[in-house]
Amino acid sequence: VEGEEEIGSPSLAPFLNEHRDMLAADIIAISDSPQYGPEFPAIVYGLRGLTYVEFHVQAARGDLHSGLFGGGVANAVNVLATALGKLIDDDGHVTIPGFYDDVLPLEDWERDNYAAIPFDGKAFFASIGAKGPHGEAGYSTLERITARPTLDVNGIWGGYQGEGSKTIVPAEAGAKVSMRLVPNQDPHRIAEAIHKHVVDLLPDSVDCTVTEHAHAEPVLVPAHSDFMKAAQRAIAAGFGRDPLLLRGGGSIPIVSDFKRILELDTLLVGFGQPDDALHSPNERFRLVDFHHGCLAAAHLLDELASKD
Amino acid sequence: VEGEEEIGSPSLAPFLNEHRDMLAADIIAISDSPQYGPEFPAIVYGLRGLTYVEFHVQAARGDLHSGLFGGGVANAVNVLATALGKLIDDDGHVTIPGFYDDVLPLEDWERDNYAAIPFDGKAFFASIGAKGPHGEAGYSTLERITARPTLDVNGIWGGYQGEGSKTIVPAEAGAKVSMRLVPNQDPHRIAEAIHKHVVDLLPDSVDCTVTEHAHAEPVLVPAHSDFMKAAQRAIAAGFGRDPLLLRGGGSIPIVSDFKRILELDTLLVGFGQPDDALHSPNERFRLVDFHHGCLAAAHLLDELASKD
Numbered sequence: 194v195e196g197e198e199e200i201g202s203p204s205l206a207p208f209l210n211e212h213r214d215m216l217a218a219d220i221i222a223i224s225d226s227p228q229y230g231p232e233f234p235a236i237v238y239g240l241r242g243l244t245y246v247e248f249h250v251q252a253a254r255g256d257l258h259s260g261l262f263g264g265g266v267a268n269a270v271n272v273l274a275t276a277l278g279k280l281i282d283d284d285g286h287v288t289i290p291g292f293y294d295d296v297l298p299l300e301d302w303e304r305d306n307y308a309a310i311p312f313d314g315k316a317f318f319a320s321i322g323a324k325g326p327h328g329e330a331g332y333s334t335l336e337r338i339t340a341r342p343t344l345d346v347n348g349i350w351g352g353y354q355g356e357g358s359k360t361i362v363p364a365e366a367g368a369k370v371s372m373r374l375v376p377n378q379d380p381h382r383i384a385e386a387i388h389k390h391v392v393d394l395l396p397d398s399v400d401c402t403v404t405e406h407a408h409a410e411p412v413l414v415p416a417h418s419d420f421m422k423a424a425q426r427a428i429a430a431g432f433g434r435d436p437l438l439l440r441g442g443g444s445i446p447i448v449s450d451f452k453r454i455l456e457l458d459t460l461l462v463g464f465g466q467p468d469d470a471l472h473s474p475n476e477r478f479r480l481v482d483f484h485h486g487c488l489a490a491a492h493l494l495d496e497l498a499s500k501d
Numbered sequence: 502v503e504g505e506e507e508i509g510s511p512s513l514a515p516f517l518n519e520h521r522d523m524l525a526a527d528i529i530a531i532s533d534s535p536q537y538g539p540e541f542p543a544i545v546y547g548l549r550g551l552t553y554v555e556f557h558v559q560a561a562r563g564d565l566h567s568g569l570f571g572g573g574v575a576n577a578v579n580v581l582a583t584a585l586g587k588l589i590d591d592d593g594h595v596t597i598p599g600f601y602d603d604v605l606p607l608e609d610w611e612r613d614n615y616a617a618i619p620f621d622g623k624a625f626f627a628s629i630g631a632k633g634p635h636g637e638a639g640y641s642t643l644e645r646i647t648a649r650p651t652l653d654v655n656g657i658w659g660g661y662q663g664e665g666s667k668t669i670v671p672a673e674a675g676a677k678v679s680m681r682l683v684p685n686q687d688p689h690r691i692a693e694a695i696h697k698h699v700v701d702l703l704p705d706s707v708d709c710t711v712t713e714h715a716h717a718e719p720v721l722v723p724a725h726s727d728f729m730k731a732a733q734r735a736i737a738a739g740f741g742r743d744p745l746l747l748r749g750g751g752s753i754p755i756v757s758d759f760k761r762i763l764e765l766d767t768l769l770v771g772f773g774q775p776d777d778a779l780h781s782p783n784e785r786f787r788l789v790d791f792h793h794g795c796l797a798a799a800h801l802l803d804e805l806a807s808k809d
Contacts, residue, residue, distance in 0.1 A: 241568065245666045254630025260549065260751025261775065263681050264651035265642040266626075267635035270676075271589060271654050278586025281579060318574075322562025322672075327575035327706040334573040343572035345670050346579050348663075352656035353677060358553045358714035360679055362653050364630075368578075369661060371668055373571050398635040406666040443568025467569065 195447070198225075201407065202447050209454040220420045221451050222493060226441050226463035228482070229310065234432040234489070236424055237461035239340065239440030240448060242374035242411035244384045245347075247404040248273065248391055253364040256352065262362050267398040269366040270351040276394035277368060280344055280387075285329035287344045287372070289390045295377045297413070299340055306438060307335050320468070339440040343373040344387075369406070373442060380408035410449035414458050423496035424460045431489025462493065503755070509715065510755050517762040528728045529759050530801060534749050534771035536790070537618065542740040542797075544732055545769035547648065547748030548756060550682035550719035552692045553655075555712040556581065556699055561672040564660065570670050575706040577674040578659040584702035585676060588652055588695075593637035595652045595680070597698045603685045605721070607648055614746060615643050628776070647748040651681040652695075677714070681750060688716035718757035722766050731804035732768045739797025770801065 195205055209216060226237035252269040282288050299307075312335050318325055328337040337343075351366025353359035370387065374380055388403045395401050415421065416438055428436040441461065448459045464486030470476045503513055517524060534545035560577040590596050607615075620643050626633055636645040645651075659674025661667035680691060696711045703709050723729065724746055736744040749769065756767045772794030778784045 243568075243668070245668070247666075252631060252635075257629060258751070258779070259651070259653050259655065259679060259681060260551075260749075262629065262646055263653050263679075263750065264649055265634065265636050265646035266629065266631050268653050270657050271585070271652075274582040274654060274657065274676075275586035275589065277579070278583035281583065321565060321570065321574065323560060323574050324706050324708070326573065327560075327704060328573050338570055338573035341572055343567070344579075345567050345571050345576050345668075346582060346660065347567065347667060347669050348660035348671065349578045349582065349674065350658055350662045352654065354656045354658045354675075358555075358677060358679070359655060360551070360553070360653075361655050363656065366657065367662075368582075369666060371567060371571075371666065373567060396635060398632050400632070441568075442571065443566070471566065 198447070202450070205447055206450045206454060209450060213455060216455055218455070218457055220497065221457050221459040222424075223445065223448065223459055223461055224463045224486070224490075225445055226461040227465050227467045227469070228463070229437045229439060230467060232434065234428050234434055234436040234464070234485070235439045236421065236428065236436045237439050237441040237463070238414045238416040238421070239376070240412040240445055240461070241339070241342070241442050242378065242380050242449070243371060243407055243409040243444045244374060244380040244387070245369070245371040245406040245408075246384055246387060247367065247369045247406060249365070249367045249402045249404075250395065250399050251365050252399045253362070256361040256364050259360040259362050266362060267396060268362045269399060270363045272395055272399055273349075273351065273366040273368060276391050277346055277349070277370070279394055280390070285327075287342065289383070289386050291386050292342070292383065295379065296342060297376045299336065303340070303440075304336070307333060307340075310335060310437060310439075339442040340375060342375050342378060344370065345372075346370050373444070374411045376411045376413040378411060380410060384408065409444040409446040412445070412448045412452070412459075414461065418458070420458065420460060420497070424462050424493060427493035427496045428462060428489045430492040431487075432485045462489065464489070506755070510758070513755055514758045514762060517758060521763060524763055526763070526765055528805065529765050529767040530732075531753065531756065531767055531769055532771045532794070532798075533753055534769040535773050535775045535777070536771070537745050537747060537775075539774060540742065542736050542742055542744040542772070542793070543747045544729065544736065544744045545747050545749040545771070546722045546724040546729070547684070548720040548753055548769070549647070549650070549750050550686065550688050550757075551679060551715055551717040551752045552682060552688040552695070553677070553679040553714040553716075554692055554695060555675065555677045555714060557673070557675045557710045557712075558703065558707050559673050560707045561670070564669040564672050567668040567670050574670055575704060576670045577707060578671045580703055580707055581657075581659065581674040581676060584699050585654055585657070585678070587702055588698070593635075595650065597691070597694050599694050600650070600691065603687065604650060605684045607644065611648070611748075612644070615641060615648075618643060618745060618747075647750040648683060650683050650686060652678065653680075654678050681752070682719045684719045684721040686719060688718060692716065717752040717754040720753070720756045720760070720767075722769065726766070728766065728768060728805070732770050732801060735801035735804045736770060736797045738800040739795075740793045770797065772797070
């Protein structure tokens with residue numbers, strides 16, 4: 194039982210380091226990944242990593258009257274928006290130098306696998322109230338949200354945000370920016386790269402401070418190992434259907450800790466649904482998934498116990 | 502006495518229209534412009550106009566988990582920042598099609614006049630805590646802040662603005678954008694132009710609504726008329742120094758109402774200092790300027806009365 198996941202599991206890695214012998218194992222199983230949907234159990238063999246940084250731009254001591262100063266001084270919001278706007282090009286590619294250098298391309302079997310998954314784009318976008326696809330040219334929506342790196346401004350602020358109008362040149366602006374990473378991108382190298390790139394894109398007339406919030410390694414588990422085959426059989430037995438093989442778009446940082454410290458791969462066999470509203474009001478777990486999941490978990494223990 | 506200036510003087514234009522005969526005059530004098538500085542009285546012969554619009558981008562029904570959706574859906578903040586970032590190019594020029602079409606170029610005497618004004622850039626930027634000049638290539642700081650049109654994002658917001666990190670794809674983002682205009686730019690045409698341009702710059706995957714907040718006409722008063730000469734003599738008598746001729750960077754919308762409805766020019770003979778903290782805490786008016794201003798106003802009445 195590890196109760197610190199939502200704060201980055203600060204105690205877990207030291208614990209793993211101190212107790213390698215006690216924790217010796219063949220494989221690790223975690224139930225923290227979703228099914229593909231109702232009637233579509235899944236095993237996740239890849240996870241995205243994360244780098245999360247925050248920028249703060251200061252252009253003057255305080256906000257300035259735009260009639261008296263506008264045009265002759267740097268506007269913190271203008272210059273930050275301009276810099277952030279240049280981080281993604283018109284084709285949806287991230288422009289940070291070196292960003293894609295270490296990205297492992299999707300293999301042919303993976304792209305075939307993605308293409309075979311019954312993805313209903315219309316229903317997907319309707320479910321979130323979006324008008325349609327948006328993202329990196331050359332990839333499907335499923336590939337974009339699970340197997341390709343991203344850059345999202347998670348929040349931005351600066352100047353006057355109230356009702357009506359206020360004619361100021363904002364002195365300060367800030368933004369939080371996170372990037373979902375894929376194997377083998379290094380979260381710390383990517384953090385350095387975006388830091389340097391944004392500062393390069395800003396004019397000399399402003400100061401910029403950068404805070405790093407979080408880093409998580411991307412993960413790729415061998416998709417065709419004997420352990421994976423055992424997990425596939427266990428889920429088929431529990432759910433009455435063969436599981437899909439998927440990559441997941443989120444991050445589970447302890448998976449890379451297990452790999453790095455214990456040298457163990459992880460089977461990501463989770464039983465929730467994508468629309469269970471994780472971390473949101475009215476989060477749920479369907480009873481039918483609970484029952485099938487119990488069966489699958491029992492079968493998994495049996496499969497792994499009989500493996501050698 | 503007109504007490505509605507700060508809310509856009511909604512009653513004044515109808516009053517002018519109804520009482521043209523009663524208001525018949527030779528010239529109008531307004532004291533709402535600054536001196537250039539202590540020991541530098543000034544007459545303002547130009548004012549910038551204003552167009553103020555607000556954009557609201559909606560990309561989805563609510564914020565989305567960046568691990569589950571990031572990369573495959575439009576991020577409201579990313580796309581708005583990208584669009585806003587494209588409104589000014591690397592040379593500080595506004596990129597909105599037609600933006601400069603109606604701009605009256607500065608005349609040679611004006612540029613000579615600007616060059617002769619004792620402007621201390623180092624002190625100017627130090628006084629506001631800015632690192633140095635920033636703006637449109639080819640123009641001095643004084644020209645940029647008084648005689649050239651601008652585009653300032655006055656405020657921006659979207660996504661998570663609190664402490665720490667939250668890995669969301671923001672569904673909504675907004676920004677307030679104002680442009681200071683110069684003769685003969687039309688505030689309504691410019692509002693239309695930026696509206697169309699921003700919508701063009703946004704992807705089809707998002708919706709954008711636009712609100713117009715305010716419009717003010719730019720103003721240029723004949724700088725070499727007999728009235729202007731009378732005002733110059735009056736200020737020289739009141740302050741003991743010849744006034745500088747300046748354009749002002751702010752807007753006084755009633756000046757264009759007086760011109761349009763009463764067909765009268767306005768002498769902008771104000772006595773405050775640029776650092777009097779207009780509209781701010783600790784606003785002031787120096788006693789020395791009050792006394793000199795009283796004298797100058799009396800001389801101005803005398804000069805104008807004896808004019809013909």
